[in-house]
Amino acid sequence: MLNPRASLRAAGLAVACGIAVTPAIALAEYPDKPVTLVVPFAAGGPSDKIARDVAEALRKTLNQTVVVENTTGAGGTIGTARVARANADGYTLLVHHIGLATAPSLYRKLGYKSSDLEFLGLINEAPSTLIGKPQLAPNTLADLRKLIAADGDKLNLANAGVGSASHLCGLMLQSMLKSKMTFVPYKGTGPAMSDLMGNQVDLMCEQATNSTPQIEGKKVKAYGVSSLQRSAVPALANVPTLNEAGLPGFNFTVWHGLYAPHGTPPAVLTKINTALRAALKDPELIKREEALGITVVTDDRLSPAGHKKFYETEVAHWGKIIQDAGIQPE
The missing domain is CATH 3.40.190.10 (Periplasmic binding protein-like II)
Structure with a gap:
């Protein structure tokens, strides 16, 4: 295994000589410092609790400190914009819920576009x-x-x-x-x-x-x-679903996903997705999530492509509901 310090020296020498740093070196370096998970909501809330559980599981799979930071305001859009503008190096990530898909219909101006983010995988549904x-x-x-x-x-x-x-x-x-x-x-x-x-x-x-x-x-x-x-x-256990109790097809779950700034190196994105997949198999995390009635995602939405496709479906779905309700964007 390539020593992190050795890889950094190699990268520095390559830059000095005008040689492009290879993805292999970039991947070997990542993560060589703490990773920050930005939660765009207040501490103590559902998203914050989930992010802290995920951070602990990622710490084990990445073998690196993972810190949760709360950047609140404007329905989660301020924290999202922070990540969208962050260095695209994999050290600043976003944990966001369904609100990421409804924001385009609720706000006239956002400090970011969905294309400013890399989709890393859906985490759970509640x-x-x-x-x-x-x-x-x-x-x-x-x-x-x-x-x-x-x-x-x-x-x-x-x-x-x-x-x-x-x-x-x-x-x-x-x-x-x-x-x-x-x-x-x-x-x-x-x-x-x-x-x-x-x-x-x-x-x-x-x-x-x-x-x-x-x-x-x-x-x-x-x-x-x-x-x-x-x-x-x-x-x-004895509470019926709205679907079975007279509202056929009613299906609303609050989901959370993991994101990185656009332009993050593919090798780093792959390593984060691999770490996320491993983290969501952590027995301790699964136990904590299930105790709250939360289901950990195991299907194709855990892949970046599946996550993005699901997000786009949710944007269209909620856009119609919000429009039909007559809600004007702020």
Whole structure:
């Protein structure tokens, strides 16, 4: 194996002599310093937790320190722009969720284009749950649908802000029900969930990673899980999917992917993708993800090409839903 210092000396000598550095040398060098995973959301949230789990697993597969940094603001677009403008050397990577696919429809101006990023592979998917305040009368989705059909505009549907997973899930729910509800945006999941548990708002479609403890504690009512398959989490085992409970085809999952700046050397991209594949087989990571109801991706979307194709499908899918809802880009 080529010693990293030796490879650096070789690279320096090659540059001094006007000789191009070969991909083999670049690959041998990577990673010879800590790698940064940028999360475009606040610490402590679902994306941050997932990124830290992935960082720990990547540390083992890359045999290098992997640091998580939170760069928040503007629905995740500020952190994304930071990575898009970073040096294309594989040392600054992005962990982002479904919001990357909805941003083009929600914001007039972005500090980046999708072509500014290299797609490295999808990481995981997590369902959401449709939950209601404790005092909401219906106990089943069938009865809730009747209430929405009769008085939908009088029902408040809370979310964690424009472009959040709860907002997107609510838009999809409204689209499939063909009924208008009153959307109530909050500055984060915490205050929205607090008001729901306090009977200040009626409904919320929130990630299972956040809602499961409230369902388990009977602090909210659970009407359905947003994925096609029921959750394996014990607290959600008896909660039907929205698909089986009267909304055929309803399938909403919050996914996360890994990205690098455009122009990162192919050899480095391949090494990162290989490390990601190995990381997602880590038993400790899988155990932590499954405990939260999260499914680790194992299909073709784990490849760069499959990831990009899936992303493009999601951009088109959500673009139509957002347009049909009459939401104007900010």
